[in-house]
Amino acid sequence: MTWIFENWERFWEVTEVHLRLSVVPVLIGFVLAIPLGWWASRSQTARAILFPFANILFTIPSIALIVITPVLLGVKILDEINVIVPLAVYTLALMIRSVADALSAVPGNVVAAANAMGFRPLRRFLTVDFPLALPVTIAGLRVATMSNISMVSVGALVGLGGYGQLFTEGYQTDHTEKVLAGLIGTVVLAVLADGLLLLIGRLLTPWARAGR
């Protein structure tokens, strides 16, 4: 802990990077997962294509994906894109399933009621299906955010990676405290992010706590 206080500036610097590298991919992955998850919730074919694909994406070791991305994208080697893209891909892989499951779990009679009242598809999706899918979606988002925050560290392999920097340095100089500092930072960040998502979820779904 003392390391954090003595080197506050550096700690804050890696924290900032870590935060950016975890939030941006989650947002991108999540936004992309919504239409794909929707598709998967409606079509058996889409499921058959998307789910195995997402599974395989998820099984590619993050180390390999992060190192290969710069080669594939051809952008500057130290660009944060090189971490953001693979992490967004992981989030997408996780969230397609979450979103699809959440949408499939919307009670059939509610959907039928919406149709019967004359909702058109887009409006129904935005005002009925999606809000009702939120609790499950947010639960998925929490998991995705957690694993993202933990995975950012791998970016240290390519000179990025927030707290991952502290792990590498601490390791090489046999400096336990530095590694611990990174670990604590990661966990605190994760707990805060989790709490924030929980809070957002509660604010967005007041009905979920009504009754019982």
Add this chain to the structure above:
Amino acid sequence: GDPLTGDGKTDPAPTDTIVVGSANFPESRLLSEIYAEALSAKGIKVSKKPNIGNRELYFKGVQDGSIDLIPEYTGVLLKHVNKEAPEVGADEVYAALKKALPAGLIVLDKSSAEDKDAVVVTKQIAAQYSLKSIDDLVPYCKDLVFGGPPEFQNRPDGLPGLKAKYACEFKEFKALDVGGPLTVAGLKDNTVQAADLFTTDAAIKANEFVVLEDPKNVFAAQNVLPLINEKKASQQVRDTLNAISKKLDTKTLLELNQKLSSPDKPEPEKVAKEWLASAGI
């Protein structure tokens, strides 16, 4: 670059920020801190990008402009840009390196500080086989396990070099890390009997490891020097960095490394500042 200096002159405006990178091992990190602190003390804007993996990675970074300046070693850098380069002596290597670098990249003056790869064994092994140089090792190579960074298997100044020049083929190669804690630990617990470490590694002294001599010069000269993007190398920058190289010798480097790994684990930035102050730069 600065849009106001669009005439392509080599001398860049002093307002340009210099991005100082480092490889992901402590000595590189320290050297980059020394460069960065010295430059910023001269009023030059500096930003740091530490721990950028290995050479294969950061060299691309220097080429694509992600970073502008990074500490380097003459021999390995030469081998990196020209695999077949035959030079081994310090000055030949330096001269060859200057020629071999791609356009836009230059190296400044080399320091006398050298940190080269070396075959290292424990005191016990050295005593058991009475080893002093790699030559003494040759009869036992086939019984021993060698540890080093994964790339050591393919590098011309790695296993291929040892085989070519000493006819030494080890029983097995174990991929560890780049002269880091893994390699040290491997030696200590006898997982490997010989390993590739860097000569300035504080662990050598601390663990009483024995550095074997390299009479056939498999490992080329490895003088520390700055690799820099030519566009960023203003006169002031050159002067500052050259001044550092003048003061930096192998002994200093060893001391600094020992300081870094001392029990209170000072930050490289702090060690760099102290040294700069004591060296009067």
Add this chain to the structure above:
Amino acid sequence: MPGYAERVKVFGIYIQGDPIGVVVTTGGIRRVIEFRAVTKRFEDGTIAVDELDLTVEAGTITVFVGPSGCGKTTSLRMVNRMIDPTSGTILVDGKDVLTVDPPTLRRGIGYVIQQAGLFPHRTVLDNIATVPLLSGWDKRKARTRAAELLEIVGLDANFGKRYPAQLSGGQQQRVGVARALAADPPVLLMDEPFSAVDPVVREDLQNELLRLQAELDKTIVFVTHDIDEALKLGERVAVFQTGGHLAQYARPTELLAAPANDFVASFVGRDRGYRTLTFLHADVPVHPVTTAKLGERVTVTDWTLVVDETNRPKGWLSGVDGEVEVAEKDLISGGSLYDGSTLRGALDAALSSPSALGVVVDDVGAVTGVVKADDVIQALAKARAAGEVPK
């Protein structure tokens, strides 16, 4: 908010709001929903509805009844195009529904489904306001309308802010009905709306629906598999047979008196004769009865009805010898009371009375006389002779 509920009470049928959608009621008997040779065959080959020909009259409740899987739901859902028929035509007010864009069509047709199907994420008020908002009403107007409907279906205004999960099953059903009524659609489709609630609440809801229908004069198609519910609610009842076949389409009395085939007869079930009496209005002679008040000393020779100060029945004294003082403890509790409505009530009052005399009471519950079972039997015979009971 005193306004609306009162107006309803005072003016009878008065509903605010613009009629919307494609269908507009104009009063008078008009054929509102017509099924013409409608068949629905699902992809897997199931024939859910088989050549259905049926006309639902405007301003009435028509009930579709039948065993599970006989095609009731399918028939209903073809009206608002939740399902499209394989062949045949469905006309709403003479217009083929297939020519209308489904969302537009549906906004003009209220739909109430089993277990209400409320939106769990919206408050009760917002649930009710859904269709008006979809149809482009402004928010304030839609809310006012929703609050009015809350009262119409008998819920307190403070329910408006709750979420569906905070309501009981019966309350949810009421909200479901209010939501379907919100845009004042002339047609209401109700698919087993009350099947999830317990029998007591269910009876309440049925009575509410009859009251509402009397006030609002909608064309209602109501699906159930409970024949009692069908007979109670339906002006006409369509009995479906497994295989999507319409077995009989008739008024409840006809169904009871003359089931078209064995299937209908067994589906309508036992007590057909007794239940027929429900639909016959009484013309039974009311006989005088000896009454006595509590505490009086009377000579009881035959069955004597004991009443209170306001002439309400308390119980019977059977014939005893000599003079007695009328005491609570000697009373034999009486059967059900007859309020002058149907023959069924009259017969039951007579059958359930220990004296075999059914007590007749007026609006305020005061005794006006007694009826006898024999008279009911004769009234039935008279009604039969007059052709009031279908053959």
Add this chain to the structure above:
Amino acid sequence: MPGYAERVKVFGIYIQGDPIGVVVTTGGIRRVIEFRAVTKRFEDGTIAVDELDLTVEAGTITVFVGPSGCGKTTSLRMVNRMIDPTSGTILVDGKDVLTVDPPTLRRGIGYVIQQAGLFPHRTVLDNIATVPLLSGWDKRKARTRAAELLEIVGLDANFGKRYPAQLSGGQQQRVGVARALAADPPVLLMDEPFSAVDPVVREDLQNELLRLQAELDKTIVFVTHDIDEALKLGERVAVFQTGGHLAQYARPTELLAAPANDFVASFVGRDRGYRTLTFLHADVPVHPVTTAKLGERVTVTDWTLVVDETNRPKGWLSGVDGEVEVAEKDLISGGSLYDGSTLRGALDAALSSPSALGVVVDDVGAVTGVVKADDVIQALAKARAAGEVPK
């Protein structure tokens, strides 16, 4: 496997298997379940059962009935210690249930819950064999017993291999009953076991239960909120009032004739008089009737009953002038038939008949004569006079 089902038919009451658990029936009337001043107050302060005193007699079906939330389930579940009372004592065959370890107690008491509560991961046969296996029977014996029970509850042997999800609601209920019967417990607790199935299947299940009870002679406590079901199944009925209060505990006829208070009267509902007839066995005179066969030429002066070759009723011909040929098309379909069982059937036959004459048929459906409504009324009066109808 022809063995068992046949034996059941031939020998009437014959059930294999060892009686187990703490309670053993010994035949004869004995008090099996006693509630003594039992109160249950939940942590949140709800009083679910309030000072309940009640004795369930051995070998009978006792029904707990009442509106939702009145404490029926809570009372039932205290018997097998799914819930423990706050105060008071429950004795099963004189033994305080609180002194018995719950799992042991429960293995000796069959428990059937709403929606069956079958184990979805076990086959039907394994579901039924659960309690025997828990009680340490060997596997083969438990399976054989399960297969027998499958037949007893009227399911084909090939259902044994299916999983619960592959059964209809009614079939699941039967399996639930079979599971509860498996270890031949002398006591059965049934909590709204038939509420999830449709009315037709429900009636089947009720009849099955009555048949089973006649054969097996268990002590059954049955919970329902349907008063009709209660009156049909219960030898005694306990009517609970909201607040966990026992309003009346009596035989169905008493309940109909003399409800203890207004709550019971309104809960028992309308048609009390008519329904009382269900419990009265007929002693109505059967009158001769003029019959005619299809195709015959007859002179019809009064209502004539047309029958087929085997003397089964086809319909009525009303009085016409002169001689006619009896043709199918002229027939007026007849009302319900009377098989000689209860007064209710006799009255309904008369009321539903277009001729006001209820057709009486024998076991094979052949016409034996007609009954008149008047006669039923008189039979009722006679039964009353004889004290058969409680006051």
Add this chain to the structure above:
Amino acid sequence: MGGWLFDPAHWSGTTGIPVRLAEHLGYTLLTLLIAAVIAIPLGAFVGHTGKGGFVIVGLSNALRALPTTAVLILVVLWAGLGDFPVYVALVLLAIPPIMAGTYAGVRAVDPVTVDAARGVGMRESGVLLQVEIPNALPLIYGGFRGAALQVVATATIAAYTGAGGLGRLVFDGLALQEFGQMLAGAVLVALLAVLVDLGFAGLQRLTVSPGLRPVGTGGKR
């Protein structure tokens, strides 16, 4: 990449692909076994009693946030090299999904079914072992297979501490800038993940009661 992968030289010897595959599979299976032994009883117990659910969910989320590399490094720094740090890191990774799946599975068992289990006289252990767990199996497998995928993918980092497994290909390829080798490693890992998942899917089919399979419209009432 194809070149590297299909070069016969890379398919033999003590550092050949089959050896690496076997090592990788070894890490994966032992990790899953240890994690299951820890996580399933915990999740099942908490799911059964209904107490501490908040702790379980919070704990699994916190564990998910632990960077595997950091855990690995810390344990190496404390306990030295070897397989132990690898197992610690991987087991910590595998616990959250298995525990969450078990917990959710047990919780999701229809309360009516659980009530029936007590009603027929099962003891609490019977309720858990004979009813709740068998019914929770589909969700337990869900969590377990999720964990398996992650472990297969992450066992790569064993190579970080000099140990074997397919991570060797990735790390060596990275160090040598041999993208062929690295890609071969990544592809083999993905392939192994798919195979492992198929294996567990088969196991699931064998061990989960057919009564719990989603039934088509044909079977269900």
